[in-house]
Amino acid sequence: MGTLEISGLRKQFGGVVALAGVDLTIEEGEILGVVGPNGSGKTTLFNVITGVHKPTAGRVTWRGADITGLAAHAISRIGIGHTFQQAMAFPGLSVFENVQIASEHCRHARNEAYPWPSPDALLSFVGLQDLRREIAGIMPFGNLRLLGLALALASRPTMLLLDEPAAGLNDKETAKLVDLVKQLPGHGISVCVIDHDMNLMQRLCRRLVVLDFGSKIADGPTAEVLNDPKVLEVYLGG
Ligand code: ADP
Numbered sequence: 419m420g421t422l423e424i425s426g427l428r429k430q431f432g433g434v435v436a437l438a439g440v441d442l443t444i445e446e447g448e449i450l451g452v453v454g455p456n457g458s459g460k461t462t463l464f465n466v467i468t469g470v471h472k473p474t475a476g477r478v479t480w481r482g483a484d485i486t487g488l489a490a491h492a493i494s495r496i497g498i499g500h501t502f503q504q505a506m507a508f509p510g511l512s513v514f515e516n517v518q519i520a521s522e523h524c525r526h527a528r529n530e531a532y533p534w535p536s537p538d539a540l541l542s543f544v545g546l547q548d549l550r551r552e553i554a555g556i557m558p559f560g561n562l563r564l565l566g567l568a569l570a571l572a573s574r575p576t577m578l579l580l581d582e583p584a585a586g587l588n589d590k591e592t593a594k595l596v597d598l599v600k601q602l603p604g605h606g607i608s609v610c611v612i613d614h615d616m617n618l619m620q621r622l623c624r625r626l627v628v629l630d631f632g633s634k635i636a637d638g639p640t641a642e643v644l645n646d647p648k649v650l651e652v653y654l655g656g
Contacts, residue, residue, distance in 0.1 A: 421446045421577060421608055422467070422498070427476035429462050429632075436462040438632035439476065444577065449599065449609040451623030451640070453616065455652060458629040460612040464579050467610075468500050469493040499575030501566050501583060509555025513546055513565055514538075516554050520572035540568040544598060560591035567598065571607075578602060580611040584618050596621050616644065616653075628652065 422444040429437040437459045444450050454460050465471045467478060469490035478486045480496055488496075507516045517537040541547045544564040549557065554565060563583070570578055583599065584592045599622060602609050613619055619626060619640065626643040628636040630652050636643045643649055 421481060422610075423477075423479045424467070425477050427463070427466060427478065428474045429459075429466055429471060430474045435632050437466065437473070437476075440629070440632070440634050442627060442634065442637070444608055444610050447603040447606075447608055448625060449603060449611065449623050451619040451626045452610065452612045452629060453614060453619055453626060454629035455614070457631075459632040460629055461581065462632075463629070464500065464581055464610075464612060467493070468498065468579060494573055494575075497574070497576035498579065499570050499573045499577070500579040501570045501581060507554045507562070507565055507569060509553070511554060512550065513552050513554055513557070514541065514550040516565060517541060517568050517572055520569045524573040535571065535574075537572070540571055543571070543601075544568045545594065560587050563587060563591070563595065564598075567595075575607060577608045577610065580609060582613050582615075583611060584613070584615065592618065620644070 424440060424442040427437050427440040428435070440459070440463065452460050452463065462471065466473050469488050469492065472487045476486070477484060480498065485493065485496065508519065511519070514537055517540050521537050535543065538547065541550055544567050546561060546564055546568065549561065554562070557565070580599065584595055587595060596618070599609060599611070611619070611622060623640055625638065626636070626640045627634055628643060628649050635652065636646045636649050
């Protein structure tokens with residue numbers, strides 16, 4: 419049984435079919451990549467999983483429990499996290515204070531004893547421990563991305579959804595991010611990442627799912643999917 423099982427997921431915005439009935443399983447401890455051209459439904463899929471949008475039809479189950487249509491705060495509380503947009507960090511506060519606030523917020527939201535990981539442990543994990551007193555809003559973009567990852571991890575997710583995590587990062591920063599994300603399954607966190615950067619996806623994911631016009635057209639080991647004629651047609655056929 420997968421950690422997250424999606425079946426027949428459909429989402430329409432008026433007459434626009436963003437998801438046309440998607441079946442998808444995300445397994446415990448894996449890093450799954452979801453790719454597809456612009457407008458293929460990747461963001462909508464994330465938004466339905468995280469409770470931003472309610473699906474038009476279909477079912478989402480988490481460890482066997484039906485979570486279809488739950489509100490975003492409820493989804494976050496059961497352990498499905500996502501990266502914060504950088505605007506969600508408090509730009510006038512320090513790096514440490516941002517992570518501390520995120521950790522505190524989650525402590526209250528989930529009503530548990532003060533959790534591992536502590537803000538300091540999170541900052542060490544993402545390599546920002548020496549910048550803990552820096553004001554978040556004036557940090558370079560690459561460091562803000564790392565802070566975004568620390569903030570997402572502060573909610574102690576068991577699954578983390580990453581939306582274009584390396585967008586705007588240089589090669590060195592991307593390599594660091596890939597290294598960090600690959601460590602997450604070892605900390606009990608499954609990962610689902612959406613991106614159209616195939617190079618990044620090849621480095622991160624053993625399994626890829628391809629969406630096209632809201633439908634899944636391929637699902638399997640990364641190398642196989644990238645050689646699938648249907649996928650090549652979508653990417654090269656224009
Ligand atoms: P991707 O992330 O793969 O680029 P999206 O999920 O953003 O694709 O979009 C899929 C389709 O749904 C597109 O046709 C897009 O225009 C449409 N869409 C997405 N969100 C909305 C919305 N809030 N309102 C109307 N149409 C939307």
